[in-house]
Amino acid sequence: MTTSRRRPWGSLTVGVTALAVALTGCAGGSGGSAGGGESKTITWLVDNTENTVTYAEQIAKDFNAANPNITVEVETRPQGGEGDNIVKTRLSTGDMADLFSYNSGSLFHQISPEQNLVPVTSEPYMANVSESFKPVVTAGKEVYGVPVGTGNAGAVLYNKKVYEKLGLSVPKTWSEFMANSRKIKDAGIAPIIQTYQTTWTSQLFVLGDFANVAAASPGFATDYTANKAKYATDSAAIKGFxxxxxxxxxxxFNEDFASATYAQGLEKLANGEGAQYPILSFALPEIKVTFPDKLNDIGLFPLPGEDASKNALTVWLPGGVYIPKSTKNLEEAKKFQAFIASKAGCDSQTKAVGANGPYLVKGCDLPADVPTAVKDMLPYFEDESRNSPALEYLSPVKGPALEQITVEVGSGIRSAKDAAALYDEDVTKQAKQLNLPGWN
Known part of the structure; x- marks a missing residue:
């Protein structure tokens, strides 16, 4: 195996250098190998979180063990809005990597898949992909991606030792959550971790609350897509703001909420400097990598709403791995995509970072020793009445400025009422760009 270093694409000052893994053969997703052939290099663009880079390197390494004559170079990009812009720019200029990881759902539609991506609907390996995943990477009549990672939750990760020390119970309503938070503050611990230097993390109060919105207004997603419901005027939807x-x-919030990063937020949570962090559960593998001895100190509960009897979990589906039309290595890219969408690909991810929810690839079972927080989450996944997909999987409408708007709300710069109205304006621009009925 040979390695090389490749500069992360974009204006990153602190990044992870790309891994280049020299491979020796070509194979399908099941890990079989084929004979000889000219050596090829393919590139895979992923975000720069430690969790993502760790499993990407492991997938490349295990692909190496079974597939000759291909070199995979893993490139990194920033997270959040900056990363979104890099993906869109590279697609528009024809400078995209041979494969790239990106969101499924509403953000997937914003990268013009029919114009920019290679459809893989009829590829044999798509038979391995869960039917529940395919709609969120479908445009028109074609499927464009395979899942990487597991199902996740937008929820509250909490430090169980802090809860035990203070005699607190998991809250089922917002008022109980606030009461717990005041007790935590009285004990000298930051009750709610916020990390606005990493702007995307500010959105969870709104996005993670959608299961409560769906319970209170079951038709909201449909009406929202049809321009018949708004965050500013729907009494359930505005609650997150x-x-x-x-x-x-x-x-x-923690005193340094304005300057703290996502990585610092996880550190505060793991060390008990902060008690509760509204965040996506894909943080769990990152905690495993960085604070392995603290992983099972972390529990999970849904963002509470107003009604304890309807306490439900907001669920995120995995992101996708896509092939741009600009690739000059289509056959090799499809072979690597096939490996990701196989049990071997799932096993690579579990080996690297553990499993923080169910895989959406057939034959991929969770190990018995999943983290405590995953055990907390699974009952909600297993009972459809206790979860809802996040809005971005039920509607193509999602405005790009939400993370900036929620930073303003959490910083006391903008009121919830004004923020919801501003987000409705942001959404309108996006819906018109997508030419959705009822918006023009």
Missing amino acids: EHQEEAAKAGL
Whole structure:
């Protein structure tokens, strides 16, 4: 195996150098090998979180063990809005890697898949992909991606030792959550971790609350897509903005919320410097990598709403791995995509970072020793009445400025009411760009 270093694409000052893994053969997703042939190099663009880079390197290494004559170079990009812009720019200029990882759902539609991506609907390896995943990487009548990672939840990760020390119970309503948070603050611990230097993390109060919105307004996603419902005027939908504003005004965030990063937020949670972090559960493998001895100190509960009897979990589907039309190595890219969409690909990810939810590839079972927080999450996944997909999987409408708007709400710069109205304006621009019925 040979390695090389490749500069991460984009204006990163702190990044992870790309891994180049020299491979020796070609194979399908099941890991079989084929004979000889000219050596090829393919590239895979992923975000720069430690968790993502760790499993990407492991997938490349295991692909190497079974497939000759291909070199995979893993490139990194920033997260959040900056990373979105890099993906869109590279697609528009024809400078995209041979494969790239990106969101499924509404953000997938914003990269013009029919114009920019290679359809893989009829590829044999797509038979391995769960039917529940395919709709969120489909445009027109074609499927464009395979899942990487597991199902996740937008929820509250909490430090169980802090809860035990203070005699707290998992809250089922927002008022119980606020009461817990005040007790935590009185104990000298940051009650709610916020990390606005990493802007995307600010959105969870709104996005992670959608299961509560769906319970209160079952038709919201349909009406929202048809321009018949708005965040500013729907009493359930605006709650996420209001809850973030309420928690900020109560002084329940860590003192350095404005400058703290996602990685620092996980450190605060793992070490008990902060008790509760509204975040995506894909943080769990990152905690495993960085704070392995603290992983099972972390539990999970849904963002609470108003009704304890309807306490439900907001679920995120995995992102996809896509092939741009600009690739000059289509056959090799499809072979690597096939490996990702196989049990061998799942096993690579579990070996690297553990499993933080169910895989959406057939034959990929979870190990018995999943983290405590995953055990907390699974009952909600297993009972459809206790979960809802996030809005971005039920509607193509998602405005790009939400993370900036929620930073303003959490920082006391903008009220919840004004923020919801501003986000409705942001959404309108996006819906018109997508030419959705009822918006023009």
